[in-house]
Amino acid sequence: PWPLPTTLLVAEADADDPHWVTTLAALQGLVNRKAPKGQMVWLDLLDCRFPPCSPHGQWLEYYRQKTPIQVTRVSSERLLQIAREEAGINYYIVFDPETARGKNIDAGRTCTINIACTVSGLVGNAIPVHPDDVSRLRQLGYQLLPDSFLTKLGAGAAVLRRPDAFDLREQWTSAHSDSPWKTRQDAYEWAINSLLPLTGREAVALVHDLEARPTEAPGHNFEPWLYDYSVGAGYFHFFFEPSPTPANPLNLTPYDRLLFAQLLQKRGPLTMVRGWHGDEGDYIRLLSEKRCFNGGMAWMPNLSVHGALSPYFQLDKRPRPSSPPLEAKIYLTFTFTDGDQAGVLYRNFWGSNGGGSLWADPVRGKFPINWTLNALLFEAARGIVRYFFDEASPNDTFVADLPAGYAWFDEKRFGDSLPAYLEMANCYLGATGLRVADFTCPMEGFIPIADSTLTSRLRYLTHADAIREGYGGGGGYQGVYWPEGYPLVPYIRTMFLAGGGGYGGETVSVEQIARQIEEWTHAPTGAVARPLFVHLTWVNWFTSPSDMAKCLELLEHAHPGEYKLVTMDQFVSLTKEAKQRGLFPISFRPRPNGQSWEEAPYLWEDHGSKTNTRDDPPPIWRKTTGGYGQNFVTYKFNVYPSRRARVKVEISGSDFNMDASPDNKTWTGRVIRGSGDRQSLSADVSRWVNPNGCFYVRFTGETVIWGAQVEYGAKPRKRDGKRFNPRTNTN
Structure with missing residues (x-):
């Protein structure tokens, strides 16, 4: 926790001088963790590299109006004097700015920026500095951190060369043969073994080395302002490449990934990594494998101040908007991505290829939009959320x-x-009043509905009205699963990553998005049940509210009155109402290559079935072969609160069979059986609906499944004379 300040000392800093910003940001963190005389530092960064120009002035004025904070502008020189006089910061640590030739940064020395910042947070009275800026500090009375402070670095400090150990240029073998570091990785390995155990356990900080800058991603460049929070909190600092191979723009060796994994392993499960890496897939995969997570605080200056001022703000739960009457319509809800990164919110929902603020789009407010927020901002920047x-x-x-x-x-x-993560997340959901929890699915696709992960999420996230999984996909239209034990809590599968230009290598136009929605919601093989519920994700980097408005116009022109855009709260409420009234469509057609978006909410177990290889045009089917019970595919359906259910199937085969079960253990053989060409058959399965409203059907034998539909009623079900509680009862 940061002290509650009464005064902000505002100093300008030119972001185009990242070395000096590194010095000032580390100073900011050290001053702010003490807040001497109630004073904290705010850096007014002169930074227009990321349009729109960084809105530091906007937030400073906001805090001035909404809190009793006083604002005093000072020069950087005066700020350095105040830090010496009132915060006891008297020393500096010299980092080595030498870069490597070419792209092989293993031979470079800029890793010492992160090492110097880690040491700065540990000793608390010294700031990192570029050799060219040493004279600026010495003129103000700062001195090189004395070797006597090596005792604060534990036993690992014994290998550092002396005298002047905190001039890190002296620690390379190229400077002295008896120095400990030959390569960048030597230096980081020493830091992991010596400094990591001494640093704050809440998190570690990933900050790109100056030369570790992927040329294709300016937003992922070196961000020296991040040192404010991380130095003040006493974090370990690093930059490692997470890719498992050296085939990356920086030509790093696989040993870099090993050091990254070693760091996370030593820090332990549920370590938060603050900062961002442009190689999102390998980065998140490695964090997940080590049970760690990204904290979403990239691109965010002055984070220590935002955190310190959070207690001035309260977050009241936003009222639920009233839902429209449930009709035979196609209900859509639109969500923008990437609100998990605090810097996106800091720039007023930064997006549209970095070109502007989505929040400032003139059409915002004219139709429903869901905006994503990182619930961790309750502590990190509650004022921005408010x-x-x-x-x-x-x-x-x-x-x-x-x-x-x-x-x-x-x-x-x-x-x-x-469970520990979910309990933490649930606390933040309750604190922020956010009622829908988003999860991204792994690279291999949606988590299967038989995976206990789904019920764990529902069990622990008691503040969530619904859970959404997925970042994108394609095809199909029905993406809501009703888990057993939580039969009226919709588990929403994201149907589409709209506007995915840049991720898939091609630009997706608004016209293409509208056509895709039409294809999903108007099946070429016949009528699609209504009401229908479709959630779509829109990528903030490539789309805008104006694009959403254009998409809606195209859909309305093509199908007047059929589509209804609603908020996420309304979407959740309407799906629940449809489920309770027996109107929520439960139907699917199998698709090739395993699960389809239609089939995914129901496919429980696949044991040797096959799908055809054609998708467009139909036919599309799933097939089991062999004798009865040898190969099979099992589906699970939830019809709560209904007392009855009937399964209708399109089926064919030389010996087709459908069994039913209330628990996936006790099977009643051959509720449907027969042979022949494609035909429509149905069976009443009400006797197999278990007390939680669920039942299973299994297809086996020589069976081809073309599609299935469940008809169900909506009468309330009671259990042991009491109303069934979907939050506490499981089968």
Whole structure:
């Protein structure tokens, strides 16, 4: 926790001088963790590299108006004097700015920036500095950190060369043969073994070395302002490449990934990594494998101040908007991505290829949009969350993105650490009042519905009205699963990553998005049940609210009156109502290559079935072969609160069979059986609906499944004379 300040000392800093910003940001963190005389430092960065120009002035004025904080502008020289006089910061640590020739940064020395910042946070009275800026500090009375402070670095300090050990240029073998570091990785390995055990356990900080800059991603460049929070909090600092091969823009060796893994392993499960790496897939995979997660605090200056001022703000739960009457329509809900990164919110929902603020789009507020927020911002920047809550129109809804930090939070990777994470996330959901929790699915696709991860999420996230999984996909239209034990809590599968230009290598136009929605919701093989519920994700980097408006116009022109855009709260409420009234469509057609988006909410177990290789045009089917019971495919359906259910199937084969079970253990053989060409058959399976409203059907034998539909009623079910509680009862 940061002290509560009464005064902000505002100093300008030119972001185009990253070395000096490194010095000032580390100073900021050390001053702010003490807040001498109630004073904290705010850096007013002169930074227009990321349009729109960084809105430091906007947030400073916001805090001035909303809190009793006083603002005093000072020069950087005066700030350095105040730090000496009132915070006891008298020393400096010299980092080595020498870069490597070419792209092989293993031979470079800029890793010492991160090492110097780690040492700065440990000793608390010294700041990192570029050799060219030493004279600026010496003129103000600063001195090189004396060797006597090596005792604060533990036993590992014994290998450092003396005298002047804190001039890190002296620690390379190229400077002295008896120095400990030959390569960048030598230096980081020493830091992991010597400094990591001494640093704060909450998190570690990934900050790109100056030369470790992927040329294709300016937003992922060296961000020296991040040292504010991380130095002040006493974190370990590093930059490692997570790719498992050396085939990356920096030509790093696989040993770099091993050091990254070693760091996470030593720090332990549920370590938060603050900062961002441009290689998202390998980065998140490695964090997930080590049961760690990204904290989502990239691109965010002055984070220590945002955290310190958070207690001035309260977050009241936003009222649920009233839902429209349930009709035979296609209900859509639209969500923007990437609100998990604090810097996106800091720049007023930064997006549209870095070109502007989505929040400032003139059409915002004219129709429903869901905006993603990192629930961790309750502590990290509650004032910013409150700003968006206050400025939101009735059509703006907020959901918890990923939902509190970013990783693949499943039992396969997190194991027995998953409940602890979910309990933490649930606390933040309750504190922020966010009612829908988003998770991203692993690279291999949606988590199967038989995976206990799903029920774990529902069991622990008691503040969530619904859970959403997935970042994108394609095809199909029905993406809601009703888990047993939680039969009225929709588990929403994301149907589409709209506007995915840049991720898939091609630009997706608004016209293409509208056509895709039409294809999903108007099946070429016949009528699609209504009402229908479709959630779509829109990528903030490539789309805007104006694009959404154009898409809606195209859909309305093509199908007047058929589509209804609603907020996420309304979407959840309407799906629940449809389920309770027996109107929520439960039907699917199998698709090739395993699960389809239609089939995924129901496919429980696949034991040797096959799908055809054609998708467009139909036919499409799933097939089992062999004798009865040899190969099979099992589906699970939830019809709560109905007392009855009937399964209708399109089926064919030389010996087709459908069995039914209330528990996937006790099977009643051959509820449907026969042979012949494609035909429509049905069976009443009400006797196999278990007390939680669920039942299973299994297809086996020589069977081809073309499609299935469940008809069900909506009468309330009671259990042991009491109303069934979906939050506490499981089968």
